[in-house]
Amino acid sequence: MTWTDQCWIPSVDDVTATIERGAATASVTPPRKAPTRKxxxxxxxxxxxxxxxxxxxxxxxxxxxxxxxxxxxKIFFGRESFNDYAHALRTxxxxxxxxxxxxxLVEIALVASVGLHMWAAISLSRRAGKARPVKYVAKKxxxxxxxxxxxxxxxxxxxxxxxxxxxxxTFGVVNPKGFDAAPADRMIxxxxxxxxxxxxxxxxxxxxxxxxxxxxxxxxxxxxxWAGHGRYRLLRASAALVSAVLVIGFLAPPLAITFGxxx
Amino acid sequence: MNLTLRVWRQSSPSDAGRMVTYRVEDxxxxxxxxxxxxxxxxxxxxxxDDPIAFDxxxxxxxxxxxxxxxxxxxxxxxxxxxxxxxxxRHFEDGAExxxxxxxxxxxxxxxxxxxxxSAFDRIIQAGGFVSVPAGSAPDAHSIxxxxxxxxxxFDAATCIGCGACVAACPNGSASLFTAAKITHLSLLPQGQPxxxxxxxxxxxxxxxxxxxxxxxxxxxxxxxxxxxxxDTIAQMNSDYLKANAK
Numbered sequence: 175m176t177w178t179d180q181c182w183i184p185s186v187d188d189v190t191a192t193i194e195r196g197a198a199t200a201s202v203t204p205p206r207k208a209p210t211r212k213x214x215x216x217x218x219x220x221x222x223x224x225x226x227x228x229x230x231x232x233x234x235x236x237x238x239x240x241x242x243x244x245x246x247x248k249i250f251f252g253r254e255s256f257n258d259y260a261h262a263l264r265t266x267x268x269x270x271x272x273x274x275x276x277x278x279l280v281e282i283a284l285v286a287s288v289g290l291h292m293w294a295a296i297s298l299s300r301r302a303g304k305a306r307p308v309k310y311v312a313k314k315x316x317x318x319x320x321x322x323x324x325x326x327x328x329x330x331x332x333x334x335x336x337x338x339x340x341x342x343x344t345f346g347v348v349n350p351k352g353f354d355a356a357p358a359d360r361m362i363x364x365x366x367x368x369x370x371x372x373x374x375x376x377x378x379x380x381x382x383x384x385x386x387x388x389x390x391x392x393x394x395x396x397x398x399x400w401a402g403h404g405r406y407r408l409l410r411a412s413a414a415l416v417s418a419v420l421v422i423g424f425l426a427p428p429l430a431i432t433f434g435x436x437x
Numbered sequence: 438m439n440l441t442l443r444v445w446r447q448s449s450p451s452d453a454g455r456m457v458t459y460r461v462e463d464x465x466x467x468x469x470x471x472x473x474x475x476x477x478x479x480x481x482x483x484x485x486d487d488p489i490a491f492d493x494x495x496x497x498x499x500x501x502x503x504x505x506x507x508x509x510x511x512x513x514x515x516x517x518x519x520x521x522x523x524x525x526r527h528f529e530d531g532a533e534x535x536x537x538x539x540x541x542x543x544x545x546x547x548x549x550x551x552x553x554x555s556a557f558d559r560i561i562q563a564g565g566f567v568s569v570p571a572g573s574a575p576d577a578h579s580i581x582x583x584x585x586x587x588x589x590x591f592d593a594a595t596c597i598g599c600g601a602c603v604a605a606c607p608n609g610s611a612s613l614f615t616a617a618k619i620t621h622l623s624l625l626p627q628g629q630p631x632x633x634x635x636x637x638x639x640x641x642x643x644x645x646x647x648x649x650x651x652x653x654x655x656x657x658x659x660x661x662x663x664x665x666x667x668d669t670i671a672q673m674n675s676d677y678l679k680a681n682a683k
Contacts, residue, residue: 222650301650302650310506
């Protein structure tokens with residue numbers, strides 16, 4: 175310190191106390207190298223592109239489900255009506271095109287949609303896993319956690335169900351009447367009271383489809399950029415409504431058969 | 438107030454890190470969360486221990502520096518609040534509080550609760566700007582902007598880039614941040630010339646940094662201290678799809 179005629183001028187040493195302590199800052203590491211822009215993976219390589227694939231393929235499957243559900247309800251008009259409908263699916267547009275043309279095209283579109291939907295889902299899940307290598311000790315969802323619980327495992331449940339469903343009613347492998355029986359006979363035999371556990375599998379699986387769609391439907395609109403502008407309420411409500419209609423429409427025939435309403 | 442803290446301690450990026458328990462006594466309910474940590478750090482310093490490193494700057498909720506996951510929620514359970522604006526009165530006496538850093542591969546831990554958020558800077562560098570010299574603020578009536586657009590653009594522009602959206606997202610996605618930056622420019626006249634190239638460049642950079650994809654869980658907007666809405670992500674998706682269609 176120094177004294178001048180008028181005042182005391184402190185020097186730096188006087189006013190700063192040195193506190194011995196460990197390094198208050200981390201040793202400086204060289205900045206992480208900015209990720210070199212890999213050759214852009216193109217639209218399908220991007221996370222947004224994969225989301226768009228999920229939205230479009232999901233829409234194809236939902237449209238199919240609506241048609242499928244309406245077709246199933248034919249069982250309430252009797253076996254004849256249901257069998258005629260099943261036959262019509264195969265002979266539609268005949269004689270302009272050969273037998274089963276439309277149905278085959280639908281099947282191809284569905285297989286492609288399921289495949290692409292799963293490819294995008296798996297690829298995005300893996301990406302998400304890599305983005306959080308260290309998990310939280312405590313993590314509390316602030317948005318219900320619905321999506322995280324329902325979508326991925328729900329999707330896996332649905333795939334397993336679809337395999338069973340095809341073996342049951344399409345190929346007749348696990349159906350008591352077998353492949354050669356008329357569609358309505360296969361359906362009614364499949365959900366007999368004695369096979370109540372099959373009905374139970376269907377109830378669980380269809381409810382899972384409903385929960386999947388409740389998020390998936392409005393999500394598709396968001397992914398394709400058609401949501402926003404205060405439309406979320408309407409979108410979410412519509413998604414819930416369509417999901418509920420599908421669940422009820424799909425569960426009505428098996429439950430009616432199991433409880434003996436349709437014979 | 439007396440509290441028990443379980444804090445993530447990690448001395449350097451290469452350290453494995455662990456949760457360490459501390460007792461903090463005589464905490465005033467009027468303290469902010471960061472001030473409570475300051476008190477603990479003072480004691481740690483006096484005891485010759487290493488103080489807990491955490492990021493902070495303005496301490497008035499506008500800079501985006503502070504941020505930690507408190508009891509499993511980014512910035513704590515108080516909605517629309519940064520950690521610095523979170524006060525101890527929202528906690529109960531005797532509470533046990535778990536404090537962790539943002540967890541995401543693109544946000545490596547530097548020390549304790551400090552993470553490196555340079556990935557956000559690189560997303561901005563990829564396109565979060567207008568290339569024309571914008572000069573000083575123009576007269577309000579020189580370029581007409583629809584009131585709704587101005588409001589939405591402003592809502593998006595309030596993003597402080599704290600990274601809570603990434604921390605909260607189950608996929609470690611930076612969609613809300615990137616979307617806010619894209620939306621704020623894409624709704625204004627000055628942002629139009631580069632609108633689509635901007636969306637594409639920024640989304641591609643977001644992917645390149647290793648952030649996850651969006652699954653529309655809404656966790657991000659729930660913890661966002663500025664309440665950035667999901668609408669911005671719809672806007673980003675729309676712009677990105679249009680950019681790719683070209």
